Amino acid sequence: xxxxxxxxxxxxxxxxxxxxxxxxxxxxxxxxxxxxxxxxxxxxxxxxxxxxxxxxxxxxxxxxxxxxxxxxxxxxxxxxxxxxxxxxxxxxxxxxxxxxxxxxxxxxxxxxxxxxxxxxxxxxxxxxxxxxxxxxxxxxxxxxxxxxxxxxxxxxxxxxxxxxxxxxxxxxxxxxxxxxxxxxxxxxxxxxxxxxxxxxxxxxxxxxxxxxxxxxxxxxxxxxxxxxxxx
Numbered sequence: 150x151x152x153x154x155x156x157x158x159x160x161x162x163x164x165x166x167x168x169x170x171x172x173x174x175x176x177x178x179x180x181x182x183x184x185x186x187x188x189x190x191x192x193x194x195x196x197x198x199x200x201x202x203x204x205x206x207x208x209x210x211x212x213x214x215x216x217x218x219x220x221x222x223x224x225x226x227x228x229x230x231x232x233x234x235x236x237x238x239x240x241x242x243x244x245x246x247x248x249x250x251x252x253x254x255x256x257x258x259x260x261x262x263x264x265x266x267x268x269x270x271x272x273x274x275x276x277x278x279x280x281x282x283x284x285x286x287x288x289x290x291x292x293x294x295x296x297x298x299x300x301x302x303x304x305x306x307x308x309x310x311x312x313x314x315x316x317x318x319x320x321x322x323x324x325x326x327x328x329x330x331x332x333x334x335x336x337x338x339x340x341x342x343x344x345x346x347x348x349x350x351x352x353x354x355x356x357x358x359x360x361x362x363x364x365x366x367x368x369x370x371x372x373x374x375x376x377x378x379x380x
Contacts, residue, residue, distance in 0.1 A: 258278060294325070
């Protein structure tokens with residue numbers, strides 16, 4: 150059976166041939182262009198974290214990052230690049246490839262807890278986080294810091310220096326900060342696993358609630374910026 154061209158291709162021979170070539174080129178373009186470029190224009194949100202964001206000790210689909218993805222729905226694509234045990238040194242080495250691969254519009258940095266638990270120098274932690282902030286901002290991505298606190302095992306001076314890292318970075322690079330990810334969670338034994346470090350599944354919605362006000366404001370500001378760029 151002979152397949153006819155659509156009605157709009159019928160006419161004088163030259164115009165018919167030109168239209169046929171155009172039609173064929175469109176078909177080839179649709180076959181060659183990757184599906185994600187055609188179908189998924191949602192902004193990408195990249196989460197760089199440690200076990201607190203990797204749903205350690207619980208089912209991954211009950212972690213706060215997954216709950217965030219469900220809350221955002223079709224408004225954004227959430228990529229969870231968190232790894233249990235990750236330090237800021239590991240994060241700063243992995244981030245460039247992740248930025249190239251996913252081209253995120255927003256980057257959430259939840260790192261530093263393992264640096265503190267190991268007694269690593271706060272200034273080195275600060276330098277690593279600063280490098281991640283600058284690398285993200287250089288791509289045009291907005292950044293949000295998710296801070297954490299540590300027990301006073303290494304003394305109050307170390308603990309204070311550790312906590313100050315987040316506030317100093319937020320001020321220097323003008324990024325929103327959640328000062329303590331586990332606010333109203335860490336001291337509630339019913340919301341912490343047996344190790345006293347990792348939150349339970351029941352705590353995950355509260356973690357998201359701690360993050361959401363700052364994140365929602367950031368999302369709205371990025372949306373406003375996109376609209377103004379189109380004007």
